[in-house]
Amino acid sequence: MKLKTIIYLIPLTLFSSILSSQTVLNDPEINKMVTEIKATNLENTVKKLVSFGTRHTLSDTKSKTRGIGAAQAWIKSEFDKYALESNGRLTSKIDYFTVKADGKRITVDSQLGNVMATLKGNDPQDNRILIVSGHLDSRVSDVMNITADAPGANDDGSGVAAMMELAKIISKRSYPCTIVFVAVTGEEQGLYGAKHLADTAKTEQWNILAMFNNDMIGNSLSNGTRLSDNTKVRVFSETIPYLETEDEAKMRKATNSDNDSPSRQLARYIKTTTEQYVPQLEVELVYRNDRFLRGGDHTPFSQNGFTAIRMCEMNENYDHQHQDLRTENGIKYGDLPEFMDFDYLRKTTASNLASLANLAWSPKVPKNVGIEVKELTNFSKLVWNAPEGKTPFGYQILIRSTSESQWQKAIFVTDTQAQIPYSKDNYFFAVQAIDKLGHPSLAVFPKPIR
Template sequence: MKKTILGTLIFTAFSVFAFAQTTIIKPDLQISKMVDEVSAKNLEATVRKLVSFKTRHTLSDTTSKTTGIGAARNWIKAEMERYAAASGGRMKVEFDTFTQPAGGRIDKPTVLKNVLAILKGTDPNDTRIYMVSGHYDSRVNDIMNANSVEPGAVDDASGTALSMELARVMSKRTFPATIIFMAVAGEEQGLNGSTNVAKRAKAENWNVDAMLNNDIVGNTYGMETGLKDNRSVRVFSEGVPSTVIASRADTLAARRAGLAIGSLVNNGGENDSPSRQLARYVKEIGERYVSQLDVKMIYRRDRFLRGGDQTPFLQQGFAAVRFTEMNEDFNRQHQDVRKENGVDYGDVPDAADYDYIQKVSRMNLSVLANLALAPAEPQNVGIITSGLTNKTALKWEAPKTGKKPAGYYVLMRETISPYWEKKFFVTDTQATLDYSKDNYFFAVQSVDELGHESLPVVPKPVR
């Protein structure tokens, strides 16, 4: 008989500390085992190998076997193919190849190649796709300098190594849903690689449930402030979705999107976008499986006036977040390698913290594994508004793809709380709570008998 833990998982209690995330759910031992297999030694070896190509600038040499972006991408693909050998044929590795036209930070038409390692889900009825990414290109002060030594150890060999290490560990396991491990090019030149994948995903109707972007996840020391923090990681998530904001720029599109905007903003839902729900999920699951980890939710799409590879996915309507270290060292980032006035500059591998990269990698793995093992989200989640009442009635439908859930969690939090505070387990597709929809926010997520939860779905008003 398959062991179930749901009988003890009725709800999570309010913490005595304001806004504290509380979880009583027991971790899945198989996910914990995968988390433990993530190796700091392997991560360091991958970062140093990527640095050994001297430059991974998007416009650098593509013919050399030892130097330049061509050598780097060929090595990444070969290494991913080596991991795929343990998958029993389920993981396929490919180049996502395209020509980036001249313009902006690309001075001539350039063939770019993303590396995609696709771990196919085992359930033919489950179309969900989960993606994790880092960018493998690098740069120095001059964004157009393709020939200088550009080690890019933290920005972003750290994110690339993370994606590759997860592919190594997870390729040996099976998941109902599909996971894609990516190393993308052209980030520094204008998010070129991720834009191509996002547009391809949209055009080919990929059911991308979540995209995790890891960019600059290897440093723990803030030079300017003197702060050292090896337990915190930032997760950036947008509030009002990019697709809604873009539609407001066009009068006709704005009219079509008016109902969605009204429902989102007028009912206080500007803090409940799909990406914000993903960020909350990352905090809960990551802190459940990784000790001494504090996931800091940042209510921005990215850092101030900056961007990353999650952005093109947001613009195509997919839920996506960015992970970045707590304190960036700008003496290391986008710098020529040099020493001035006793200060070292340059993104060199000796300045990275590989135990920290391991911790962030483990967080990513726990989130991907929990999502890919969970049932799909409930459908048509609604909050019933046919009468005035101080109770809250919700209804929804079972997922249309994948395995049948063992039940559902109805999530609840106060309107001023950043995190879900209570989880009520039900087996029906409706629930009535003795809490007012005026005073609390609600969501519903599917859960299987082992406690793997889907992403939460915020209800829409229904009669």
Template sequence: MPPARLSRTLLAGLIAAATTSAFAAQAAAPDVSKRQPEIEKAVSEISAKRIEAYIRKLVSFGTRHTMSDTSSDTRGIGAARRWIKSELERCGAGTRMQVTYDSYVDQGGPRISRPTEVVNVVATLPGTQPESKDRMYVVSGHYDSRVTDVMNDTADAPGANDDASGTAAVMEMACVMARHNFDATLVFMTVAGEEQGLLGAKHFADQAKKNGWNIAGMYDNDIIGSSHADDGRKDDGQVRLFAQGVPPGKEMSEALRTLVTTGGENDSITRQLARHTKEQGERYVKGFKVNVIYRTDRYLRGGDHSPFLANGYAAVRFTEPNENFDHQHQDLRTENGKVYGDLPEFDDFNYIAKVTKVNVAGLASLALAPAAPQKVGARTDKLENDTTLVWEANQEPDLAGYRIVWRETTAPFWQGAKYVGNVTEASVKLSKDNYFFGVQAVDKDGNVSPATYPVPKR
């Protein structure tokens, strides 16, 4: 056989083999669009009736002001936190969930008039996969409450929406999810001191940073109780999810400078967490919209996710679509036939259950999926219209491979994806001039991590 002919034959064979391998790899790609049975079951177990019972019990303590009574068994923040702890211990009995107090003494400040113990109630569900158990996802609600005067620690402050709604959601998540297994660790936290300056959350986030904890994502649930606006409109079909882009600061770190230089202002780790949460939440809670808001929080306001953001963690906040300020931070009263105050009759327990289900879907999908790929880079060592991405290999034993995702520069959410197999480098025939890219890790069951934005790599 002439050498030229042999060469063509071999080339044809190599092309055929490569094509076959590519098709085989594509065929072997896990189904990332299917609904995972474990997640579906956990979501279905969320109960609006239990959430209502939790909220009414929290309201029954009269006030949960951070400086309120701690000795009574029936009134004040001390009774409230002891009940929260005992309830989490009761519903977690026989599971791996561990319930503890996390506390410190605040010496005082603008909203604390005397040394006060600030106590978080923390329920931890350890991950079952050795390679993933150090990766943590935190979800919180604050159980303290207030009236018009933030220093008034004796008046009745029911706090049914702000934030018994978030506290009840976290308790319900903990009680349901404790009976399921997840690769990564879940931390269910009810915090105090939010109304006095985000004190409990700041203490926890600062300790996490100091101790080097791997918090891969944080959800804050604050004011998720009402589906009615102040003008009477009802909207029980969506929740706002606030997600920070470029963090504010006097100085810009090298990593942040690279993000901005490459146009990635909309690709912070928090925005990636929000994209993932929206996708998973809407997949498992049909007909319900997760409305991502490109702000850290409501206009010039803040919540318990803020200290996590300040410590460099990805953190987002869930809040109802339309706040009614007649039932928030108000002294209890009736004026001209109008009732003011944060009372349970203004909560929509079925709505809270929907938001809780979105949380469960997001947390479960995060804790079952591999970690987001690390050291993701876009090759820039030669001029080309294709885009080549590289990354560091994940260590999870159930890893199947990776996906490259992309979207146009004006699009908020991913528009395309390509499964590239268990490799650490791959190319797509799209220009990095015109698209934003990310890399996701995929396990054999089709659980997908949030995307990681690539930095330039020569």
């Protein structure tokens, strides 16, 4: 269910004294940014990536026209063009690292490289970081075939093209926090690029607000079932955090918050924001870390304790995924641009943009969010502390029935506490900070206060 954000100004002890009510309007700047995304630009980027023949992780790194090395150099050169319009805030690099032979999909010690562009935030007191990624490498049927043409148009030229379009548009504006755009490598060989970046982030203690992994977001037609739908995109999010402590597990069980992990709150945020800003696109929340028994580049971030999700098309087409280029029984196999839906890719890119921009401009999350439980009552009293840094315009208390997956109501308050006529027995709550332009923070699930 789509969140209908209704604003109420609520005195702590007198809920019936409603001073005003209105629907939150879209930020015109985010609306403008969404219109700057062009399907033709995304198509041109995908075709350029395909033109390198193969982008297999272990393919040629010396050629200027073929292989992953040429693709890496081209992406960095594009980042450098975007930097010219960023007032010096966007910088780029290829972050090289060595992977030892693993006896599986890395046959010899190999130097890999993630292509990164970092848009520095304008608030020196704000160390939050947002990451958006797509994986650069491609493959055919045999994951160890490093010479065959592996176009990788949708898997994952779509994610890389979206990430680059975001970097171009987003870097023209400024934000208090930092945004990292990255084309990771080694995904098909074992998530090596993402693992390197996630491990670096943990070692260097990055304050990652959210990580968006885009992997296969440009196809709208499934094989076999022949389902065709360019109005839905899946967002995968973990249920129980990988690094959950024993105390956190006890709290989760006591409050029945299995469906309220930080990554699940991010997924809900993306759903609400997408359906607010992107016409004809609905987010399907999938309650697992990734597809059944499969993984993606967000997984190493989740395993390191960061909030991360995967965005993926609604209906995958396995005729055009991990396939040698060939025609059999009248069916053309291979991951080629001709099988993609670039207007669908435009919409999934817009979903990323609206969510990233909303988060980048949002206040920090409220601290010490709690719900009082010392009395038996049909009211619920929530209390919290203001976030660090700039004081928010106000706060939203989010409400949903225990059987609902998405927030159903939002109550606006300006104080750091509120008593509302909704029983904690029947509803789940969360609190988010919001600025005067309507940019909300991620939601924080309350802990009991005895």
